[in-house]
Amino acid sequence: MHELSVTQSVVDAVIDKMGDAKVTSVLLEIGKLSGIEPDSVRFCFEIVAGGTTLEGAKLEIVELPGEGTCRTCGEMLEFDDRIVLCSCGSADVEVLAGTELRIRSVEVA
C-alpha cells in the first residue's frame, strides 16, 4: 500500500524539479532492503503519472543489493533481505547499502 504514496512522491518530486518539461523516462534506484516492492511501484506508476507531464513515461528500476559489515568478525557481506546472518554466525551486521530509494535521473523530450 505504501508504494502508492512512494510512487506519488516520485512523480511530485520530478514535477517539482522539471516544471513543464515533458518527461519520457524515469530511472529509479530501489535498494533491496528499502521495504519497497518494485513491482508495486511499476503497477502504481502508470496510474499516478496519468494526466501529468510524466504521462506515458517509461519507468526503469535498478535494484541495489544490501551490503554491510559484520560487527563481530569484520567480514564484508552482500545480502538481499533484512534477515542477515554472517558466516561466523553473528546477526550483528551493520547495513551500509541497500536501503536506497532515489530518483537517479529523468529523460525529458
Added chain:
Amino acid sequence: MCTTCGCGDEAGTRITDVSEGAQGHSHDHPHGHDHPHDREHAQGHAHANGHSHEPKQTRTVLLEQQVLAKNDGLATHNRAWLAEREVLAVNLMSSPGAGKTTLLERTVRELGRNVPVSVIEGDQETLFDAERIRAAGSRVVQINTGQGCHLDAEMVGNALRTLNPPNASVVFIENVGNLVCPALFDLGEDNKVVIMSVTEGADKPLKYPHMFRAADLVLLNKIDLLPYVDFSMERFLGDVAKVNPKVEVLQLSATKGDGMQAWYDRLTSRVTATPFLP
C-alpha cells in the same frame, strides 16, 4: 489524488481535537500537494552537468533526489519544533489489536501523574481511540487518514500544532495499526516503539523485519495470556535479535499492569536525560 494514500480529496486526512471544549471540531487538512510549482526555482536544474545528448532529442537530467525527501524534510522540521518545546515524542507502532490504546490508557493514568502526557491518535476512521484516551485523562488529537495506511510527517506536524503540547512533556503518537508501512515514514519522533502481543504468534519479527529493524524498543504485550497461547518466548527473542541485535524487549501486560514500571522507567529516563528538562 492525495500523495499520502491515493485517496480523493473528499476522503483526505482529518485532524480532530478531542479535548474538552474542543469536542467534535473537525477540520480538513488537505495534504497541500497542489502547491504551484514555481518554475523560477533554479535549484531543479542545478545538475546541468548531467545532460547527455541522446540521438532522439531527449536529454537526461541527473536528479539524485531522495524519493521521501519531502517527508524527511517535514520530519526534521517536526523534530526541531519538538526540541524547542523540550517535548519527547514516541511513535507507537503495531498491528491492529496488539494493545496500543490499552497501553496508552494505563500509561496516561499512571505515568501522567508524574509527567505531562498528551497523545496523537492515528486511525483510518472513527474517534473511538481518542475518546478512550480522553477518558483516561489526557489531551488528545485524532488523525483520521481516510484510506491511508500510515501517518506521515505532514499529518503529525499539523496534529502537533493543534495539540500544542506543554513544554517538557511526552507526546505519544499512536500510528495506524499496521506492521508494514509505518516503518518507512519518519515523523520527527525521538523514538520508535513497536508493540507486539503474544496472541499474534512468535513468528512476526521474521515476517515483518522492517518494522522490528526500525524499533528503538519492543514491547511484548499480553504476557498474562502466555499460559493460554502457543507462544515460544525463546524463538521470539531470538528472532528479534536476528533482525535488530541491539533492541531491548520489555515484557508486560497493559491490562493487568505487569511489567509496566520498566516501560515508565525507560520513558522517565529519556525525559530526564534530555538536558533541557528541570
